[in-house]
Amino acid sequence: MPDTLLLVDIQHDFLPGGALAVPGGDEIIPIANALMPAFAHVVASQDWHPADHGSFAEHHAGARAFDIGQLAGREQILWPTHCVQGTPGAAFASDLDIAGIHDVVRKGDNPRLDSYSAFYDNHHERATGLGQRLAARGTRHIHVMGLAADVCVKYTVLDALAEGFTVTLIVDGIRGVDMAPGDTEAAIEAMRAAGAVVVTHDMVLG
Template sequence: MALVIDPEADMLGVVDVQPCFMPGGALPVADGDAVVPAVNRLLAGPFAHAFATQDWHPPGHASFASAHPGRQPFESIPFPYGPQTLWPDHAIQGSAEAALHPGLDQSRIELVVRKGFRAAIDSYSAFFENDRATATGLEAWLRARGVRRLFLCGLATDYCVAFSAEDAARLGFAVVVVEDACRGIGLPLPTGGDTIAAARARLAAAGVRFCRSGDLAG
């Protein structure tokens, strides 16, 4: 059954569609460049309004493995707010790799939320940094616009898209993840499976729905 988009109550969220997450970037997501045309089709189609998020790290950010001598990317270490995955240096403020992808149609993107710019706190969600207390202000902006349902797409399925979806659902928004306009990292888990499967299960339990772009009607 088609999901009919209400231009007054529904909004598209475009998560971290930046060159650093594309093949050849500093933190590449496999097939990540495939989201650009998929997201552009959504922006040109049923959605009149959209926001985007943008990873925006200062040099030497605490989440970078390079900031912790002897540590390697994708290791996890304790931070004051909980376990933190360490990443390759990426999305450095002002760099070309940190910009929104040049192929992304931004004509309907009305707000860009920059996250991860506090040197000691990483940030996956569009709504809160990883300490779960520092808000980005996106919720208030959406409420002021009368938005009740969010459709999320972008990179990466198992991190910034998933954390954004989970927070949105917790805040009372109806949430739909557009799966063919997302790609994930898929780190293996010690308990088996990977981070994509774990994120999908967690989101389903939170009431987040999944669709494909062909399921949407304006």
């Protein structure tokens, strides 16, 4: 049985109809549900922003969602308000079998730093604790899927590889924002180039 499956940000606000909807985001939920029983350990990351998070466009005068602004003196994509702590949008997708999740890691709770990766904030100033938890279990290999391919999945995979984990990317279990055409394909290639093995979920289930 494979050891660890990491589900990245499968939350209402990233699904069609959500505040920061990823096209086709709901299509990965059956894949996650099918995979979870095949793994000894399932971890889910959860975007968990305070309402005053500095990455939200509404907190920048005259800004619109997806503009490039500044946060704590650094360049920042300004996002629609999403995944605010305790709101329905921050909850895991209703159709996701949350009974199959063994551990949850929350990220993005510092209003002055965004946090795409499930391992660190964007500037590596603070770890989420995920790396330490996995290491404590003796985990060295993780399978990754979730949302969004070209943002949080990409940075999670790159951080995992940099931390010394081997990573299998479940490519039919991801969907991207594609702010620019081709972003998702470029993200997949970046993850592959960094060392991720790219498979489909049926290859994992055998």
